[in-house]
Amino acid sequence: MxxxxxxxxxxxxxxxxxxxxxxxxxxxxxxxxxxxxxxxxAETLADARTIVVLPAAHIGYWRNLCREYAFTTPHEVCEGGATRFESVRRGLDHAGDAGLVAVHDGVRPLVGREVILRAVRDAQAYGAVIPVVAPVDSLRRIADGGSNIVDRSAFRIVQTPQVFHTEILRKAYRQPFRDSFTDDASVVEADGGRIYLCEGSYMNIKITTPVDIVTAEALLKVR
Structure with missing residues (x-):
């Protein structure tokens, strides 16, 4: 590997x-x-180099938390930029000679071993991989002051980690920033790359609202 x-x-x-x-x-x-x-x-990819990208104003706070919780899991801290795009670009500067790079949201703490390993395995074969799940709710498209039902089978919800051959991602991040860049896959696609979809997990939630905290606590108990 x-x-x-x-x-x-x-x-x-x-x-x-x-x-x-x-x-x-x-x-x-x-x-x-x-x-x-x-x-x-760390539990899934024991030999991986872990780079945590934080705003400059949060780095001291994070180091204090690590001392408070006696957190010693190996990782290095990198100062981020004004946008997610710039933060990932700076993180790539610390990736060294790694053949693969996985980019993950810090607030997806329930990502499972199987999702990580599946994305890494498929990235080795295809070069650029993102985990996805099918939407379970009905979807409507807002347009012209009204809305229309859409076929949800034609859509997928994108998750992380998004995994790439390192040179594919580095090349893509040499582009200037565009407002259409919503994740790493969109950056790679804009550079002409093709994205392979792999199976994600409904447990791999992104914690954004207070309800997500309650959900995550429940899912941890299930695990």
């Missing part, structure tokens, strides 16, 4: 959470969310 670098992007402000601290630092089952996320990858 190629050497893997894991870039964990943790630049959220927590505004939709209504919390005083950024959501990646909120406590979930006795541990800050970001620590759960780092551990998921």
């Amino acid at each position: 190629n050497r893997i670098a894991v870039i964990i992007v943790a630049g959220g402000s927590g505004s939709r959470m209504g919390a005083e601290v950024p959501k990646q630092f909120l406590v979930l089952d006795g541990l800050p969310i970001l620590m759960h996320t780092i551990r998921r990858f």
Whole structure:
């Protein structure tokens, strides 16, 4: 297996959470969310190089949390940029000679071993892989002051980790930023790359609102 670098992007402000601290630092089952996320990858990819990208203003706070919780899982901290695009670009500067790069949201702490390994395996074969799940709710498209039902079977919900051959991702991130870049796959596609879809998991939720915290606590109990 190629050497893997894991870039964990943790630049959220927590505004939709209504919390005083950024959501990646909120406590979930006795541990800050970001620590759960780092551990998921450390337990699954023991030899991976883990790079946590944080806003400059949060780095000191994070180091204090690591001391407070005696958190010693190996990782390095990288200062992020003003946008997610710039943060991932800076994380790539720390990836070294890794053959594969996995980019993951810091607030997806429940990502399962099977999703990580599936994305890594498929990325080795296809070069650019994202995990997805099918939407379970009905969808409507808003247009011209009204709305229309759409065929949900034609859509997929995108998750992370998104895994790439390192040179594919580095080349893509040499582009100037565009507003259409919503994730790493969109950056690679804009550079002419093709994206392979692999099976994600409905447990791999992104914690954004207070309801997500309650859901995550319940899912941890199930596990």
